[in-house]
Amino acid sequence: MQVAFSAICVGLDNAGKTSLLRTLSNSQRMEIFPTPTMEIHYVICPKIGKYCLVYDMSGNGRHRSSWRILYQDVQAMIYVIDTSDSEYRFHLQRHLIEEVLNDDLIKKSAIPILFLFNKNDKKNRFNKDDLIKVLGLDSKKFKNKFIFKETTSFEISKLKEAIDNLTDALFSKKQ
Numbered sequence: 001m002q003v004a005f006s007a008i009c010v011g012l013d014n015a016g017k018t019s020l021l022r023t024l025s026n027s028q029r030m031e032i033f034p035t036p037t038m039e040i041h042y043v044i045c046p047k048i049g050k051y052c053l054v055y056d057m058s059g060n061g062r063h064r065s066s067w068r069i070l071y072q073d074v075q076a077m078i079y080v081i082d083t084s085d086s087e088y089r090f091h092l093q094r095h096l097i098e099e100v101l102n103d104d105l106i107k108k109s110a111i112p113i114l115f116l117f118n119k120n121d122k123k124n125r126f127n128k129d130d131l132i133k134v135l136g137l138d139s140k141k142f143k144n145k146f147i148f149k150e151t152t153s154f155e156i157s158k159l160k161e162a163i164d165n166l167t168d169a170l171f172s173k174k175q
């Protein structure tokens with residue numbers, strides 16, 4: 001198995017990180033539980049025919065501080081957002097995103113960030129463009145390249161497109 005790059009997958013608990021990564025790595029049939037600390041997935045990057053090693057982190061408040069331990073070891077980030085979350089959680093989400101984007105290690109490495117607006121199948125969800133504004137995802141303010149994609153954890157075609165977009169961003173750095 002040839003690994004082209006590694007990525008860290010983060011976001012609040014219950015966002016669907018493990019579900020979508022298991023879909024991408026064809027192990028989705030296993031029962032889903034909150035991730036205790038971290039799970040590793042090998043995800044195929046269709047465009048380059050190589051794998052991405054993804055660290056699937058727990059989104060639980062107790063474990064979020066451990067995300068940054070891996071910031072220096074990865075070449076990309078996948079940030080998963082539950083678009084059907086409550087208003088309170090979007091408030092929390094905005095602070096969390098601010099903290100991640102302003103982390104010295106993320107600023108320094110300027111890795112591309114794939115934002116997945118997940119649970120797109122849900123009726124009571126927020127619109128991607130509204131969330132981009134609410135969550136302060138203004139790419140002009142950061143050196144990192146941002147990619148925005150609407151997904152559901154169980155729809156593999158959109159997820160694969162998202163991985164292709166991330167691969168493109170990674171191998172053609174922001175000018």
Ligand SMILES: Nc1nc2c(ncn2[C@@H]2O[C@H](COP(=O)(O)OP(=O)(O)OP(=O)(O)O)[C@@H](O)[C@H]2O)c(=O)[nH]1
Pocket residue numbers: 011012013014015016017018019020032033034035036057058059060080118119120121122151152153154
């Ligand atoms: N409707 C819907 N439900 C989803 C989707 N993705 C995940 N879920 C459900 O959301 C719940 C949480 O999913 P997980 O994949 O465990 O979420 P996580 O982000 O890995 O959570 P932590 O490991 O606790 O950080 C599960 O009950 C999933 O079945 C989706 O796209 N649509």
Ligand SMILES: [Mg+2]
Pocket residue numbers: 017018019033034035056057058059
């Ligand atoms: Mg998980």
